[in-house]
Amino acid sequence: MKRLAHKIFISSFYVCAFCLPLLIPSWHGKLLVLLGLVWILLLNKDGFIKLFKDNLFFIFVLLLLLAALTGLFFSTNNKSGFATIESLIPLLVLSFITFSSSKIIESKVIRYSLSSFVAGVIALNLVSLFFISYDLWDPINLQSNIILANNAIVKIHPVFLSLYISFCIFFLVDQFFPLDTANRAKTGWILFSLVILIVYLVWINSRTGIFSFFAGAIFYTFYKFQKKYRIVSLLFLIAILLLIVIIPFSRERFVNAPLRVIRGDASEITNDRNTYTLVARKQILDCSIELLKGPEFFYGYGTGDFRDEIRKCYQEKGYTYAYEQNLDSHNEYFAQLHRHGIIGLTFFLMLLIIPFRYALKHRSSLLAVFIILFAFTALFENVFSAQKGVTFFALICPLLMLLAKQQSRVELPEERSS
16 A cells, blocks of 8 residues: 555656646646655654754745745735735645655656656747747747747746756756767667757746756766767857857847847837836836835845836836836846845745755756756746746755755765776
8 A cells, every 4th residue: 555655655656746847837736646645654753853853945935934934924915914824834844745755766867857847848939839820930920929829838937948948958958968879779769859948938938948958968968968968068058159150040139139128229119029128127126226225135025025126116216117017026136125125135045055065065967957047047037936847846946955865875886886
């Protein structure tokens, strides 16, 4: 009976990993309930004790949630406050389930779970082709068409889809390179998957997604590779960069639009999406800094009120577009400062620093690059305010931490024998 429960639990992990990219955010809670019900069959007192005794990551998850609960007491917008807490629940539940089941979730299970996630991301991208009715190579409609296509399947922001794709690319490279050319079928599927992922990363054309990918790729290249592999990796990155600059719609978004904003040739009122989003981000940054000039820098405005406060700033400064669209800070570091002050920011940073140090300690380049991708994306989006962001982090980060520890246990004896 216990063995059957183990198999069901592991299978549910594969299902959750595959379905995560394909489900709309409101279904993420149902996914957690499914996984939680199976996990109840495996309750283990020793797992609970070890979870609280040895796991700093989980302790800071609890502290961040406690800060959010405390912030409710001095918030007037309780609806927004409860929505914020609801978005943090997957972080608590998934990390709790994963770490407390560390004896069951072996390295093979983790790899299959991550492979299932990759399969889910590729499936989402391929299915989206059926929802595109315009010319695929029309440079004017290219990005908007693929975004609309993915929204027809699942409500996912281009930044989060780009984050998924970038992680999948690094996972395939980390697990399967250099390729075993003797197994042609496996090599073919890996190369096919990489081509699909890279094409969609450029096609989605998210500035944040591309910058995050390059930040992670540069670190990964110098940390993971040596000699000829490092040179090949750098040449590959240069080729992608040239592709982005050469393609008309990418050059307009990554080069021409930023130059117009820097020169002051762009205004808020424009139909050019490449330009007005940059202007809006400048206004958001202005008000985000403005909100930190008072004592709220230390304790914040409360879990639910920071969005109302930044909107007041938009109105006072005459930022019409940002005010009408009710834009948030588009930066998780500012969002934590606005909600909970320096205390909340510290807790959030620890959730990034602890896994990154863990990755360096156990020499896990995949975990390290995952944190870099997530930390860089957090500079441009409120990653813990969206279910697509927090569930992704909550599912993948604990799995990679377990994988890093299990891999180091295998490698160390081999090093001693050599």
